[in-house]
Amino acid sequence: MDHVDGTNAASPVLLSKKAGxxxxxxxxxxxxxxxxxxxxxxxxxxxxxxxxxxxxxxxxxxxxxxxxxxxxxxxxxxGIRVPDDDAADWRTMLQLWADECWRVCDDFPGLSRVVYSYASAFTRIEGVIAAYARALAAHDKTDRQALFALDFIGDTVFACHLGVESLRNVDDSGTTGFDRVKEAVGRESIIEPRQSWRERGVVDTKIEFILMGLEHHWPEI
Incomplete structure (x- = not known):
């Protein structure tokens, strides 16, 4: 009969497990x-x-x-850029803000959805908002005026980007959201889908409209 020494027998588990x-x-x-x-x-x-x-x-x-x-x-x-201390004018500052809002939406897919679904998302850019407000203060804009302009432009850009994302999305059949819009719109409809809807052309038009309005009146929030 073979003698089995339990103290020397190697467990298969111990043999296969390596410390690391x-x-x-x-x-x-x-x-x-x-x-x-x-x-x-x-x-x-x-x-x-x-x-x-x-x-x-x-x-x-x-x-x-x-x-x-x-x-x-x-x-x-x-990573959001803020105005330089010697920024030329408030228009330049707000255009930078619009550009940065669009850029981060492009660079970080899903951001626009989170901004609207996560209630306190905007508080994470408090430092960025404060930097813009300080820069705008040099042009005689109050904090509340700055907040209105930044919020209005930010909302416009993020909402538009969310719509652009839906037009760019491709489903399992290879059909884009833009393709589905074209199929849904009748030939006699006043709605005429354009390729620019998939880019930021419409956004730039809206931002320019906002900036023109601010030349005449700066509301407070």
């Missing part, structure tokens, strides 16, 4: 992964897969998905 370092990732890695998935639709599981870690590992840095959303918004806000 836990996968290392940073808060910025999580932010980048979430933004890569889409700010409006990322899941913790998808972020974990991108990083090559278990979903539970993310909780070492973030307590919830909402915390990741906030971190993403802060990351985006940090």
């Amino acid at each position: 370092r836990k996968p290392a990732f940073t808060e910025q890695d999580v932010i980048d992964a979430a933004l890569g998935e889409g700010l409006d639709r990322f899941t913790l599981a998808a972020v974990g897969r991108r990083l090559g870690v278990a979903t539970t590992a993310l909780y070492r840095l973030f307590a919830s998905r909402e915390e990741i959303v906030v971190a993403c918004l802060d990351h985006i806000a940090a």
Whole structure:
């Protein structure tokens, strides 16, 4: 009879399990992964897969998905350009604001949806708004006037970009939203779909209209 020595027998589990370092990732890695998935639709599981870690590992840095959303918004806000101290005029400042709003919507898919679905999203750009307000104050605009102009232009750009996204989207059959609009509009309709609807041409026209209005009156919010 063979003698079995339990103290020397190697467990198959122990043989196959190798000790190693836990996968290392940073808060910025999580932010980048979430933004890569889409700010409006990322899941913790998808972020974990991108990083090559278990979903539970993310909780070492973030307590919830909402915390990741906030971190993403802060990351985006940090990259928004603000007026130089010697900015020529208020028009230049507000045009910069409009351009930056459009840019971040283009650079970070899903942002426009989150801005409208996450109630406190706008608070993450408080520092940016304050910088614009200070610059506008040099041109005799009050904080409340600045807030009105920034809010009006920001709303216009984000809402328009949301519409543009729907026209750009492609469904499983390869049909774009713009194609569906053309199919839905009758030949005699006053609505004439144009390719410019998929870009920012209409937005620029709206912004120019707002700026022209501000030349005559600056409401307060």
